[in-house]
Amino acid sequence: MNSELRELFEIKREDEQKKTGPPADQNAASHILIRLTVMIIGTLAFAIVINDAKGWDGLALLMLMAVFHAVWLLFIIVEAVILQNKKKFTLRNINLIFILVLLLIYGIGGIFLFGFA
Template sequence: MDNELRELFEIKEDHKIKVSEEKPNIAKHILIRLAIFIAGTIGFTAVIFSSGGWDVIGYLIIMFGFHVIWFVYILIETFILYINKKYILRNVNLIFSAVVLILYCIAYITVFNIQL
């Protein structure tokens, strides 16, 4: 654009890419999510071991729901971090999600004992 038009419309060209000066605290980010995951799992496991009969199946279903809601929250947070251009934390969430999916697969194979 012409300089006169830029001044007329008060358009300022800024060629610098704005990068946040703060580095995200990755350890704190991952520890908070991991603490919620572990606390929920330990809590439900303690309740399951103290109950008996058909209550165990109900608590297992509720525990499964907790894990699904927690995992969906992590995925939604990943999209929000992407929109806010916090790519490092987004990548941490993606790696964390992949690790958790691998753990879920191992648990599935262990519980249902797939014979190949």
Template sequence: MMDKELRNLFEIKEDDKINVSENKQNILKHILIRLAIFIAGTIGFTAVIFSVSGWDVLGYLIIMFAFHVVWFVCILIEALILHVNGKYILRNANLIFSVVILILYCIAYIAIFNPQY
């Protein structure tokens, strides 16, 4: 701890904290980790779905849908936490990633169910 006189001399405040890790926000690593979880879960459920038959397929499809919903909600909660912590670059990356995934979900919905207007 520095003496109060030295603090006043050098104009150092006690509130000043230096966080080097906050300045270095690795977006690529951040997105790749979330994408890896998404792809691993999808490939895992798809492999299981192709190996079963009958009504089990529908059950695993519902579980895979629940996995995607929980994963998406976790991404949104993480974006909120990143906003509170002041990591705006990672928050924006999460939000852009969420929008891209929603667009992919919409394309998959149109491709699978082919709604007619």
């Protein structure tokens, strides 16, 4: 083959490899682990403090934990929008699944707290 054609095919093969595989900067495992770790450590820390609280302090800390969860959920939503703009669709999908799971858990907790009606 001609050297010019060979160069053309090599460039085309590189372009196809780039399109088919996910970008190298999208590490899904660390993305999931970081978000889950922050949520679990925050919840456990609040649970330990709430367990040691006396009187109305426990209720105040419970409300503070709800604020923590709301801010964390807002952070995940904003991050999903930013990942959409950066065209990192794998990480965006992970965030969307994480949002749906959190909303499902919050919904189940709300049903048990406020009743089935």
